[in-house]
Amino acid sequence: MIFRVATRRDLPAVLALLADEDQVLDPASMPVGAEHERAFAAIESDARNEMLVLTDAEADGTVLGCLQLTYIPGLGQGGQERALVEAVRVRADRRGEGLGAELMRLAAERARGRGCGLIQLTSSKRRTAAHRFYERLGFARSHEGFKLPLERP
Structure with missing residues (x-):
């Protein structure tokens, strides 16, 4: 397995992972x-954002998993940055092999x-299997999250 920063070439594979977590697209x-394209370019050019992929070195670099890390500066915790993990996905046909745990270990x-x-994340309330996964990795349900959708102008 290879863990690396995503390139533009990986964008379709990342979008496939994000589009449907229950099947391989x-x-x-x-x-x-x-x-x-705009979103990927913004992530790629921002020193506080990284789109990361886990690829199979033996299968022509097939993207098996992805996540986005955003580094957030803050005054709490002695001024230490925190990492926000978003868009965590592992290919549906490769789950149960420890790839998700490895992806999260490498991100941490x-x-x-x-x-x-600190490393933190949110997860949709309906993704109960993902919640069990994060708890197995040592993440604690320490806060309640809130979201407010904003209308586009």
């Missing part, structure tokens, strides 16, 4: 719109190496 069938290692004092 062909990345070649994923429409990559201008909004995806990366955040720790940057000096982060």
Whole structure:
């Protein structure tokens, strides 16, 4: 397995993982719109954001998992940064092999190496299997999350 920063070439595979977590979609069938291109370019050019992928070195670099890390500066915790984990996905046909745990371990290692004092995430209330997964990794349900959708102008 190879854990690395995603490149533009990985974008269709990442979109396939995010589009449907219950089945494997062909990345070649994923429409990559201008909004995806803008978002990826913004992540790629921002020193506080990283889209990371886990690839199979033996299968032509097939993307098996992904996540986004955002580093947030703060005054709490002695001024240490915290890492926010978003968009965690592992290919449906490769779950149960420890890839998700490895992806999260590597993300935590990366955040720790940057000096982060905390790694945090939110997960949809309906993703109960994901909640059990995060708890097995040592994440605690310490806060309640709130979201407010904003209307587009």
